[in-house]
Amino acid sequence: MVKHLIGNISEIDPKGSRTVVLEGTEIALFRLSDGDILAVENKCPHKGGKLSEGMVCGKDVHCPLHDWKIDLRSGCVQEPDTGKVGTYEVEVDPVSGAIYCLTES
Numbered sequence: 183m184v185k186h187l188i189g190n191i192s193e194i195d196p197k198g199s200r201t202v203v204l205e206g207t208e209i210a211l212f213r214l215s216d217g218d219i220l221a222v223e224n225k226c227p228h229k230g231g232k233l234s235e236g237m238v239c240g241k242d243v244h245c246p247l248h249d250w251k252i253d254l255r256s257g258c259v260q261e262p263d264t265g266k267v268g269t270y271e272v273e274v275d276p277v278s279g280a281i282y283c284l285t286e287s
Contacts, residue, residue: 207268222243
């Protein structure tokens with residue numbers, strides 16, 4: 183696994199989001215109310231809506247275009263809709279707040 187430095191936790195407001203581009207893919211980072219940082223591809227599988235602009239409820243994000251509900255942990259679209267977005271494993275350094283995205287290459 184390769185660790186890519188993609189930001190710092192101080193750059194994301196609590197309950198906020200931010201986008202980064204990693205290896206040509208736009209990724210949405212979400213800082214949840216419990217402090218978790220989750221990362222998914224920033225594109226709804228339905229019509230390509232920017233998930234970083236959606237409303238987060240718990241560990242789900244609602245696409246801002248057509249309200250598709252996507253689980254930020256698995257990337258799976260919730261019923262009755264279907265589909266999936268890419269998810270990314272992240273690590274946060276507890277001392278520096280650095281956020282790393284882990285990839286295969």
